[in-house]
Amino acid sequence: MYNIRPWKSAVALTGILLGAPMAALSATYPSKPITLIVPFAPGGMADQVARVIAPAIHAEYKVPVIVENKAGAGGSIGNHAVASAPGDGYTLLVASAGITTEAATRKNLPYDMRTDLAAVTQLVVMPNVVLVNERFKAQTLGDLISYAREKPDTVLAGSSGIGSSTHFATELFNATAGIKTVHVPYKGGAPTWQALMAGEINMLIDPLPSARNLVNSGKVRALALAAAERSPLLPDLPTTAEAGLPSYGSEMWFGLFAPASTPPELLDRIQQMFRHALDDGNVRKWSLEHGLSVVGNSPEAFHAANAKEIERWTELARLHHIEVD
Template sequence: MHKSRPFPFRHLAWAFAAAAVAGSASAENYPDKPIRMVVAFAPAGGTDIVARLVAPRMAELLGQSVVVENRAGAGGVIGTENVAKAAPDGYTTLMATMGNLAVNPYLYSMRVDVQRDLKPVSKVVEVQFALLVHPSVPAKTLREFIDLAKSRPGHLTYSSSGIGGGPHLAGELFDSLAGTKLTHVPYKGSGQSLSDLIGGQVSASFDSLLQALPYVRDGRLRALAILGSERSPLLPDVPTVAEAGVPGYEFTNWYGLVAPAGTPQPVVEKLNGAVRQVLGQPDIRKKLEDMGARVVGDTPDAFASFIGAENKKWEKVIRAAKITAQ
């Protein structure tokens, strides 16, 4: 009968030490090839705009290209799943939104768990939204818009980037608190949604100032109210929805960078440092603020806590409004 031999713990210790050294060396040399920054929506939308501002400056700091790749479809699910299933080596990231990380889990049957399978890097910006109307809509104030909507329920339409996206949720929340019944017209991306609003195919949109502000300034769109808790310094004469007669209404969208779960912490920290340095650059900060964004740049842990709180908030809204993906 053979006696069992003692496990060679010194060999195990050596293996762990070797792995730690290799991991450290890998993080130290990171990045040594281009990094993919996935945008889970079509080009020209708010997420795409932020990604294409941040990516080139991150590339300068990291010494490797940061390539923005649009992987649109299923309200952002396709791009999100693509990143969650990618190798956790720091070479695939996602410029995510509230929709990707806090809404879609309650609308779609996703093949990943965003809080388990993605690693937060940093919240990038918070973006102010506004209730925008085409100039042909006979309403110059929010009160006139509400009265018009109530006089003909379902007649006024509003566009969005897709079912369950930020603009859609903003519209559902508005209907609920204002007592209106607007008709939702979902598009495949915010670029198409905004284009048809400018063209007059729809009456209104609850959209980001990030992309809509130039059209408000040149008169092709009219801003009736700001959706957040404070007025925008870019449109100081436009009241908030709450100020204009819908108490309790508040909506703000946000964008942040995430990576696949399991990405080494030193790599996450290097990405976080690059994001925060980019956001600290005066010209980038000014460009974002001029488009209606509030620059953030926080720690991975702070962003993770924020994502958890947002999931609780929007799960309640979605369940109450009975929103389902189609």
């Protein structure tokens, strides 16, 4: 089981000796620049989220906030950099939901996010959208499901890679709808979007911000939003429940992590800072414009959500034989 605070027992044993220094550290934090590691290339949604929040932290706490991109190996290079950093609160990770699918499928990483990283807070969340190429015959979600049932293993479903969040979102859709599609993995989001617009694949399940751009291209049709309520970004798009598949929900999120050695009191302090930053007017405005909902939950709540996701993805990976390494 993924343990949010693997140092808890050690802290309890040494609390008398270390309690005061830890409290002092939390009280004076932050006193120098904070680095936010983004494990993906500049310009992506994780990068944008970090760069929108950074100025709000700087404005309130008067310390520089540096966004550093450490891309490569599906995010594991940046993740490892933070897992290996000192637990002093000055090196933090802005990770995507893919960090939980990674835990379910990649066995040979130099770190384990369940024991080497501590959950701080979920920053933002966005629903996924079921998309098809405009030339594909399905006009509704019901059409897509009926077609896939009548012709199993013929619908080509793209993803940004084996074991990616979009891959798992598609496998979950297949399981929920009782259909079988053909998985077509690409190396990242951009080539997957190009493939959908060109008709190389029939369908894709992708987060709302990029889905809206694809719909606006005129080459892609949205069938349903995998959320409880409609979005103002695509107000005419029905939810999956409205479209006849109420048990399917799927989302993408970005969250904040720290090295596992970070003291619990400092974790709480960091969470409170970022919770406050999420209430900043510019952050709220940007999030609304991009179809994101701000969260800012507690370390305990974020940990519990991650543990639940890892359990679900591990079981789905077992059933569908999904393994990256």
